[in-house]
Amino acid sequence: MKPLPRAAAAHVLVIDDDLDLLRLLSMRLHARGFRVSTATSAEEGLARIAVEPPQLVVSDIRLPGLDGLALFDEIRATRPTLPVILLTAHGTIPDAVQATSRGVFGYLTKPFDSKRLLEKIEQALQLSPLGGNGHEDGTGEAWREDIVFRSSRMAELLEEARVVAASDASVLIRGESGTGKEVLARAIHRASRRARAPFVAINCGAIPEPLLESELFGHVRGAFTGAAKAHAGLFQSADGGTLFLDEIGDMPPALQVKLLRVLQERAVRPVGATRAEPVDVRVLSATHRDLEAAMTEGQFREDLYYRLDVVTLTLPRLDERREDIPLLANSFVQQLAKKYGKPIAGIAPEALEALAVAAWPGNVRQLYNVVEQSCALATTPLIPLTLIQRALRVPALEAMTYAEAKQRFERNYLVQILKLTDGNVADAARLADRNRTEFYRLLQKYELTPAMFRSAPGSSGLAER
Numbered sequence: 001m002k003p004l005p006r007a008a009a010a011h012v013l014v015i016d017d018d019l020d021l022l023r024l025l026s027m028r029l030h031a032r033g034f035r036v037s038t039a040t041s042a043e044e045g046l047a048r049i050a051v052e053p054p055q056l057v058v059s060d061i062r063l064p065g066l067d068g069l070a071l072f073d074e075i076r077a078t079r080p081t082l083p084v085i086l087l088t089a090h091g092t093i094p095d096a097v098q099a100t101s102r103g104v105f106g107y108l109t110k111p112f113d114s115k116r117l118l119e120k121i122e123q124a125l126q127l128s129p130l131g132g133n134g135h136e137d138g139t140g141e142a143w144r145e146d147i148v149f150r151s152s153r154m155a156e157l158l159e160e161a162r163v164v165a166a167s168d169a170s171v172l173i174r175g176e177s178g179t180g181k182e183v184l185a186r187a188i189h190r191a192s193r194r195a196r197a198p199f200v201a202i203n204c205g206a207i208p209e210p211l212l213e214s215e216l217f218g219h220v221r222g223a224f225t226g227a228a229k230a231h232a233g234l235f236q237s238a239d240g241g242t243l244f245l246d247e248i249g250d251m252p253p254a255l256q257v258k259l260l261r262v263l264q265e266r267a268v269r270p271v272g273a274t275r276a277e278p279v280d281v282r283v284l285s286a287t288h289r290d291l292e293a294a295m296t297e298g299q300f301r302e303d304l305y306y307r308l309d310v311v312t313l314t315l316p317r318l319d320e321r322r323e324d325i326p327l328l329a330n331s332f333v334q335q336l337a338k339k340y341g342k343p344i345a346g347i348a349p350e351a352l353e354a355l356a357v358a359a360w361p362g363n364v365r366q367l368y369n370v371v372e373q374s375c376a377l378a379t380t381p382l383i384p385l386t387l388i389q390r391a392l393r394v395p396a397l398e399a400m401t402y403a404e405a406k407q408r409f410e411r412n413y414l415v416q417i418l419k420l421t422d423g424n425v426a427d428a429a430r431l432a433d434r435n436r437t438e439f440y441r442l443l444q445k446y447e448l449t450p451a452m453f454r455s456a457p458g459s460s461g462l463a464e465r
């Protein structure tokens with residue numbers, strides 16, 4: 001596997017409360033071509049990481065407030081792929097040793113030789129495929145250009161995706177319907193060393209069982225009635241590349257066994273063939289189902305599950321990353337304006353707000369559909385709130401004054417009650433608990449006459465009930 005190219009100027013965050021040491025380290029690292037930022041406490045360091053994640057953190061263990069170990073735990077929790085190197089003074093060496101077993105990349109004992117530090121940094125960066133965080137250099141980000149996001153949830157997920165992409169591990173992508181499982185699968189393929197080889201996707205739930213086997217593994221000529229020609233399966237088509245098994249939870253049990261064998265033996269036997277052919281395929285799979293439940297019910301094989309689920313990536317629901325909504329919506333508008341050839345520039349601010357707070361059971365796909373419907377109907381450069389509400393099926397609350405709303409209510413109420421009483425004012429007034437004079441005054445106000453409601457034969461039929 002060839003190492004992914006690293007960004008020219010890797011960004012290193014150095015945290016130490018010793019200002020002299022901080023200055024010295026900055027100078028040395030800077031001289032070696034690193035981009036350096038500094039912090040004098042773990043808290044400040046965490047803030048810097050949140051604002052602009054570096055490729056590497058070098059931190060003293062002893063710090064005021066949170067110490068270096070607590071800092072490391074915090075980083076592990078949110079950015080498991082960000083390497084950390086700890087600096088220890090004499091008394092904290094045992095802590096540092098213990099920390100390496102928890103995943104700290106390494107430690108150096110003060111006073112240390114800056115050559116050793118630089119070596120450690122180089123090693124850590126070589127192992128870490130994070131060749132830049134995409135904000136400052138623009139290199140190496142093409143793999144995820146189809147994925148629009150700004151939430152830290154997605155940023156973290158994509159960081160992990162990039163790391164696993166560099167390996168050949170099987171990845172199970174989970175997430176509710178419409179959260180972007182397939183876009184993520186394609187992105188992982190593009191970020192992997194297999195990027196130039198094919199990406200082949202199949203929806204295991206959409207193909208009838210008898211066809212699925214031959215679709216996946218191929219068949220030889222005469223394998224079954226109608227098999228006039230040999231047919232290469234998707235595993236063979238994806239050779240050297242990635243096979244995406246979508247809706248893996250829908251795979252019939254008989255085929256689960258066969259799939260497991262292919263994954264174990266790295267070889268495929270086409271239907272009707274006597275020998276298996278070797279294939280080199282990386283498998284990504286996805287499901288919106290609860291595979292654990294399917295396993296308990298005996299619907300899904302446990303051994304296959306562990307083969308497929310070497311690494312799990314779970315896409316958050318759209319309502320768990322609402323900060324992505326405006327960005328996604330605007331990006332869809334741009335795509336759709338092109339598609340429909342309409343000069344739509346964007347979405348009105350109040351309409352964007354409505355999108356940002358809406359319920360999204362269908363996740364990103366539903367957002368796309370809402371924007372598409374609004375674009376199709378738009379007649380103005382900015383998509384207005386009313387169109388968005390219509391697409392969201394939100395009852396439009398028109399901007400009315402209180403007086404207007406009250407009038408509308410009164411008119412409707414009077415009409416209802418007169419319909420009920422066939423235009424009998426005495427009965428209507430009694431139902432409304434108003435005296436007749438008052439009731440007549442109300443009718444006058446709305447230009448309603450009792451005659452409109454009388455269901456005499458041959459009348460206008462207004463009194464239908």
Ligand SMILES: Nc1ncnc2c1ncn2[C@@H]1O[C@H](COP(=O)(O)OP(=O)(O)OP(=O)(O)O)[C@@H](O)[C@H]1O
Nearest residue numbers: 146147148176177178179180181182183288364365
């Ligand atoms: N982060 C994103 N940025 C841009 N487009 C996205 C993003 N996530 C999803 N989409 C778009 O939303 C739609 C649904 O995405 P995708 O098909 O990947 O979802 P899924 O999780 O596979 O859904 P399902 O479970 O229904 O198969 C696609 O049109 C996809 O391009």
Ligand SMILES: [Mg+2]
Nearest residue numbers: 181182246286
């Ligand atoms: Mg899908």
